[in-house]
Amino acid sequence: MADKRKRRRADADSDDESARLPFKNRLKPDSAIISILETLTEATKSASTSKTLTLSDLNLASTCREVTDLTLSSVQTEIQALAISLAKSILAGNGFSFSVPSRAATNQLYVPELDRIVLKDKTSVRPYASVSTVRKTTITARILSLIHQLSLKNIHVTKRDLFYTDVKLFQDQTQSDAVLDDVSCILGCTRSSLNVVAAEKGVVVGRLIFSDNGDMIDCTKMGMGGKAIPPNIDRVGDMSSDALFILLVEKDAAYMRLAEDRFYNRFPCIIVTAKGQPDVATRLFLRKMKMELKLPVLALVDSDPYGLKILSVYGSGSKNMSYDSANLTTPDIKWLGVRPSDLDKYKIPEQCRLPMTEQDIKTGKDLLEEDFVKKNPGWVEELNIMVKSKQKAEIQALSTFGFQYLSEVYLPLKLQQQDWL
């Protein structure tokens, strides 16, 4: 067993290592830590039995906009109905226009009860006969017709495929991608319902078994790199796990370290990363795991404003995709590390800390104004420490005490002390 080998080696080196690795001597035996985690998992399971709130529960359904998963045929009908109405408008000599829900920052609302960002009901008209919108309107019409074709043929394509169907019109992929989100909003369906997926980005490894398009996947047997999270969440089913928690990692490097050290075998867990800003598929996957397995989610991100931002995207949703926040967000994510207070607590040497740039400090201060930060006093406190000390550190800063310090000491100690917010 890998974990046994690992532990044996750690024991052999313990004499000099305990001197070199600070706080290692404070670690209790793994079994003690696991029992702590077990209580956490139990608590999470019992807590999450209560029904999740929806917009209609809060009487916000009329003022807020939310999309749902639609079947292919209903997407098809929606597009046809839209096309017919557009054609009618043209034939009547009125040109045509789309009514697009605004995804601007002013049209976003953080609902504390739901702990996520939702889209308000403001819409903007996108007429064809206006110099500023003619291009976007045409692209919207084009994307609609492409989605219609997908729905007829019942196939999935990537965003890149979509872009390449008419490069001349779309010019660059950001334009077709943005319009794709608009189309989701117009039709009132999730992006996955449009049969358009992004390229695989996220990876998962650890104590998880699920079926991908009918094939059973055991994530402990996926090698070091883990299993790529399927871009199409519909393919994923039959999740089962004996893990005690889900560990969300911001960076690929930290993920690799944990995967290689088989951290999930020492402490039964599932490790997920989206390698930076999370894509839709990873967020959907995390939510699905959380909902089906009812495991606590612990996050390991950089100690900088962007780390917290990524955390918030998993937790409360991004502004760009707020129309689908109900499906994309995972409630109750705990901030395990690396937190600004850890820098001093774990005596991270000065040379591994970086000074924050003007931009960083500004982002940090802006975050302090955000509702999803304010709701958690612990986060506010941590962010205040960061902005005040004007120092940031990446997860890799822990490597100063050895590459394996993260998996050998830092994480176990954090878990043992239940040091999450």
Place this chain on the structure above:
Amino acid sequence: MMRFNIFIYASPPCARVTLYHSLIHSVAVENTSRLSKPLIWADQRISPMDSGESSEESPVQTKKGKSKTPRKPKASTLKQKSPAEFFAENKNIAGFDNPGKSLYTTVRELVENALDSAESIAELPLVEVTIEEINRSKFNSMIGLIDRERIDEALYGDFETVKAREKRLAKEARFQEIQAKNSALGKKVKEPTAGKAMKGRGEASFYRVTCKDNGRGMPHDDIPNMFGRVLSGTKYGLKQTRGKFGLGAKMALIWSKMSTGLPIEISSSMNGQSYTTFCRLDIDIHRNIPHIHLHEKRNDKDPWHGAEIQVVIEGNWTTYRSKILHYMRQMAVITPYAQFMFRFIADTPDKNVSIRFARRTDVMPAVPLETKYHPSAVDLLLIKRLIGETSKQHLLQFLQHEFVNIGKAHAERLIGEMGPDFSSKTPVNSLTSQQIVRMHQLFRQAKFDDPSGDCLSPAGEYNLRLGIIKELQPEMVATYTASAQVFEGHPFIVEAGVSLGGKDVKQGLNIFRFANRIPLLFEQGADVVTRTAMKRINWNSYKINQTQDKIGVFVSIVSTKIPFKGTGKEYIGDDISEIANAVKTSIKQCCVQLKSKIVKKIQAREQQERKRNLSKYISDATGAIYSVLKEASQLHANKKKRLEIKDEDAELLEKVSDRLITKEMLSEKLAQHVEQVDYEMAMEYATQSGVREEPRENIYLQALDPQKNFMDFQTPVFVFRLFQ
């Protein structure tokens, strides 16, 4: 020589025009008397009692308190150096670094003198500059005309030795051979580089520079001294002046004496004089006195006023051609009320240049006023000089009348602050050196109101704008004049203009710098204007593309003392925050004005392109919609049972499948809609911005001579004037 230089840099800042003068003067004096002491110390040991003696000398001379009678040299090797000699040896500080630059500086000194002269009698300047190339044989024959004839030509440096000629001829023969070979082989024949092949090594080119103006002219008797004596002039005193050194044509004369030995020729006539003064003279450099060849009155055929100065110098037209032309062009920008005629007459007629810079306005800026010193701008030397010059007896009066911004009450408070040794009635010429130092200290520390900019004469936004329009013909231009500000007790005014587009303007930033209304052409990189325009202006935010657009940046700074950097006085340093900020604000203000124009222009362009842009996507948009319709209609036809859609929608789909509704039909309808929207928006735009097609521009009609005969045809609306 070393000592001169040390003195120049160590001397505290004082009025620019007096700097060189006082320096030369003191050099002359100190060398005869106190050779062992450093000069700078010698100056401070002046006792106030001496100062009276020197006051009878010309007011331009500094009051060093030293008697000017030459004393017996204490050392036999000691030599006295005349100012003319000093400048002859240090001609680079006056801009005569090399033949090319000397030609340029000669032109500019003559042009600036001409402008000053015309402006001093409020006459619209008319300046004609001619540079005539003189080839060697012609030059030799010119020299032959005067008494110093060349007998042994081989002695001279510009004489082509037999060896050199052989070499050249051999080279030319070789060249011709190669050419013949090339042409035989059908290769493109290279143009023979005539200029190079014709000249031997070290051969100089000579030019006759003539500058004629319609200015005041010069009094008959003063002419020899005005040209033949360095550091005598009419322009000394604290005011905004064009000249950078106060040397004017004298330096050109020294240069001509050094390079060609030919004298300067001056013709001049003043208003109301019935004769023209003709004077041919050169300068005795050692004694700093004119050496007159001919000085006579000639009868005028036509009454005129002004001066014509002709000097033959060594120069280099090929390398300084563009600089001289740039100078003329920039001068025309900043002086649009003047008319310039520039001619270059070459050996070969194909190289002739003739440019006329027409007058564009007849509004001249006011003549700058002479002003008094601001207390924060004086140094010890200057205070002593003022004490020597003043007609006031008592300290109170002295403070009150010899400085700006000191009123009577203020002067009394200052005297009280100076200490018990001072009182209002203290005679100024009894002040000791220590007391003067005390006064100077107080001037440095005390608070004074800033001097006003009234004594300055900026070009004026109106003239700057016209100048830019006249010479660059830009698509748009904006100008701005900042209010007067102060640096070290000297007021300054910054004016700026920014233009976009135009002829002969390269892409990117084109910087035009002016100091006291003369163009600065050299050492552009370190200049405050260049730095500001390049680094501190965010052109993008004004919708100006720094690399693509043709941007003209014009900044004119006028001051009683321009804080030049470097010996050549060619640029203003970037380290003076007052000036840097004023320049930045002025350029920004111009950009703000331009931005609204640019935005309007973009709107107008959108207006024109709207229909095209809207029509461009018709086929894409209708194609997309139609394809959905088509697919839907096929589905609809296949599965009749699908009744999810409304009847009228089903009807439409049936029409699609029956080809009653086609893509072309949709396109046509959409095109009609676009047409209609375009029409509506054009109407809206027209009502907002007025119906005029193009922006109108005022045209300038030049004023005619009043003597012309004309006849008026009056109507209640206008007068029609017929000239005969």
